[in-house]
Amino acid sequence: MLDTSHIPGPSLPTAPGVGYKPQHFAAILEDPGAVGWLEIHAENYMGDGGRPIAQLRALCDRFPISVHGVGLSIGGERPLDPGHLDRLARLVRWLKPASFSEHLAWSTHDTGFLNDLxxxxxxARTLARVADHIDQVQEALGRRMLLENPSTYLAFAETEMAEVDFLTELVRRTGCGLLLDVNNVFVSATNQQVDPVAYIDAFPLDAVGEIHLGGHDEDADDVGAPLLIDSHGRAVADPVWALYAHTIALGGRKPTLIEWDNDVPDWPTLRAEAARAGRVLAGPAPAGALA
Structure with a gap:
């Protein structure tokens, strides 16, 4: 286990950021608006060169960069892929990002890789496995990582503890930080008919180094109950904005990312979403908590 007690945590500015998309490269440099930092998906930048790396080098001269992994399979039953971890460590060494994060999820089974989280x-068994994998990642990278809460659609019968308790114990065992995806909280709470405000109230907000906001799609299950899909393909919904404001009121201002990965809009639209997050961060802290 890496001793993280003397390692600085994520150093993103307390400002809105956006997930970087190459089609926005010129517009970001010309007029970033309220955007103070950018996030990339690690797996898109593990090659040796070409336009993606050249653009990233230009951007990291202007903006702090957060690296968000989507392929480590931290929750997988098999060992972490050493080749993948080596490529990730190489990226982190030269980029020196302000933050690195991954998902509390799995994507691997036997020798296969599933393109999903x-x-x-x-x-207790899952907790031990995930903690071991986090230790391995933090050892390889030489830094504290953030772990993101998932969006879920069903609960497991064998679950022994609440998600918040699971995450809190991972922080205690490994020294990692947390990435709080507020949209994931809202999606999971709606799908499982629990209170999203109570989830936030119980969350270890002092361990949060980054917040994510994104859009979701609305559907219904076989019996007509609401079913939300974490799509990252539209603007942040008003109830998610309200839950975010509650989170900031409770836990203080945190670096906040707008995720928009599908049906990506033009830069002014994405910049406007970031500006909305910026108004929450820059204005007076919302008074009190949501009822």
Whole structure:
């Protein structure tokens, strides 16, 4: 286990950021608006060169960069892929990002890789495995990582503890930080018919180094109950904005990312979403908590 007690945590500015998309490269440099930092998906930048790396080098001269992994399969039953971890460590060494994060999810089974972020049962056995994998990542990178809460659609019968308790114990065991995805909280709470405000109230907000906001799609299940899909393909919904304001009121201002990965809009639209987050961060802290 890496001793993280003397390692600085994520150093993103307390400002809005956006997930970087190459089609926005020129517009970001010309008029970033309220955007103070950018996030990239690690797996898009593990090559040796070419336009993606050249653009990233230009951007990191202007903006703090957060690296968000989507392929480590931290929750997978098999060992972490050493080749993937080596490529990630190489990226982190030269980029020196302000933050690195991954998902509490799994994508691997036997020798296969599933192009999805799948949820886990919250058991003592899973907790030990995920903690071991976090230790391995932090050792390889030489830095404290952030772990993101998932969006879920069903609960596991074998689950032994609440998600918040599971995450809190991971922080205690590994010294990692947390990435709080507020949209994921709202999606999961709606799908499982629990209170999203109570989830936020119980969350270890002092361990949060970054917040994510994104859009979701609305559907219904087989019996007509609401079913939300974490799509990252539209603007942040008003109830998610309200939950975000509650989070900031409770835990203080945090670096906040707008995620928009599908049906990506033009730069002014994305910049406007970041500006809305910036108004929450820059204005007076919202008074009190949501009822």
């Amino acid at each position: 799948l949820p886990l049962p919250y058991t």
